[in-house]
Amino acid sequence: MKLRNFLYLNTEAIDDYVAAIDGGIYDEESQAFSTIGESMMTGKANLGFANGGAEHSGRQTEEIKRSVKNTFASKFDTVYQYLLLNEDEGLKYYESLSDETYSSLCRDDFLEVLVTARFSKMKEVTDLVKQIGDLANLFEPFMGQEVLDKDAKEAFEGFNALSTLKTGKGIASVFEFEDKKYPLVAQLDERFFRCQQEQFVGEGYLLCKIIKKIPKGKSVAVDEIFGSMEKLGTNREERRKLKKSAKNPDEIRDEVKGPALMVLPIAFYH
Numbered sequence: 432m433k434l435r436n437f438l439y440l441n442t443e444a445i446d447d448y449v450a451a452i453d454g455g456i457y458d459e460e461s462q463a464f465s466t467i468g469e470s471m472m473t474g475k476a477n478l479g480f481a482n483g484g485a486e487h488s489g490r491q492t493e494e495i496k497r498s499v500k501n502t503f504a505s506k507f508d509t510v511y512q513y514l515l516l517n518e519d520e521g522l523k524y525y526e527s528l529s530d531e532t533y534s535s536l537c538r539d540d541f542l543e544v545l546v547t548a549r550f551s552k553m554k555e556v557t558d559l560v561k562q563i564g565d566l567a568n569l570f571e572p573f574m575g576q577e578v579l580d581k582d583a584k585e586a587f588e589g590f591n592a593l594s595t596l597k598t599g600k601g602i603a604s605v606f607e608f609e610d611k612k613y614p615l616v617a618q619l620d621e622r623f624f625r626c627q628q629e630q631f632v633g634e635g636y637l638l639c640k641i642i643k644k645i646p647k648g649k650s651v652a653v654d655e656i657f658g659s660m661e662k663l664g665t666n667r668e669e670r671r672k673l674k675k676s677a678k679n680p681d682e683i684r685d686e687v688k689g690p691a692l693m694v695l696p697i698a699f700y701h
Contacts, residue, residue, distance in 0.1 A: 432508060437625045438635060439699040442503050448510045457501055507698060511638070514541050528613040533644075533690055540641045544606070546615065547634045548699060551603040551654035552685040558629075602628075603654035604696075605687060606637050614687050615639065616651055617696045631699070638698045645689035653685040 450456045514522035525532065526545045536542075549555075601618035608614075617639065624631065645651055 435504070435507075435700040437504070437507075437698060437700045438631050439619060439623055439696065440503055440507065440625055441620065441623050441695075441697050444695070444697050445503060445506050445510060448513075449506045452509060452513050456506075525608075527608045527610055533613055536641060536644065536692070538641055538643065541638070542641065542694070543636060543638050544608070544615070545634070546606040546608055546637050548604060548606050548632055548637070550628075550632065551605070553654045554602060603685075605653060606694075613690055613692065615692045615694045616645075616653060616687050617694050619696060635699050635701050637696060639694035639696050641692055642695055643693040645687070645691040645693060647690045649689045650686045651689075651691070651693065653687055
């Protein structure tokens, strides 16, 4: 059994899978076991010229009861072992993909991959702007003057508004192999982080389920601010114009070109 440090764990998916595997889920179980102790007593008796000895043994039984919490690490291991041993589901491990292995992958396949995680460019920029704004507010009282001018503050407020707009709507992310080929695109749920988000970025193991394959020649936007606006057009020409105009600015435009994978992230760990 591997001992893992989880940075992200989709507990809802884990509960669903455990319920399907075991026919139900439980948070605690009661265990009872007995311990048996033995003691030996030896006695001697002198009867004339004969020496006699007698031994007496005693047994003591103690029953111990305890409640054991079924943690999500334990539930994850139940799912992981099931995927390893179940031929129908199967768990495929990769540190890189080739054309042949990519072609063999199918929707709903489970993968464990060694990858490097990053957030969308838009999140990276808005997070950086927020950090700079927080630092400016921190230093202004000590410097006795404003660190940011009016235009800069207005720009910062705009980025903060974008960050607020995206809160609770999933965090777009990309997971890449070392050779940068066949990237994996995913949406992370803020509820399932097990670390500070800035600690999430970097190399680790991702357990995921394939949602969709993005073939060569196609691309997917990682994080579009106005992504839903293109649906507002009443005809094809209006939708085409909206789709063209409703894109992120070039500085934060983030597209992944196929061949790639869209996945449901179940866990990310070291």
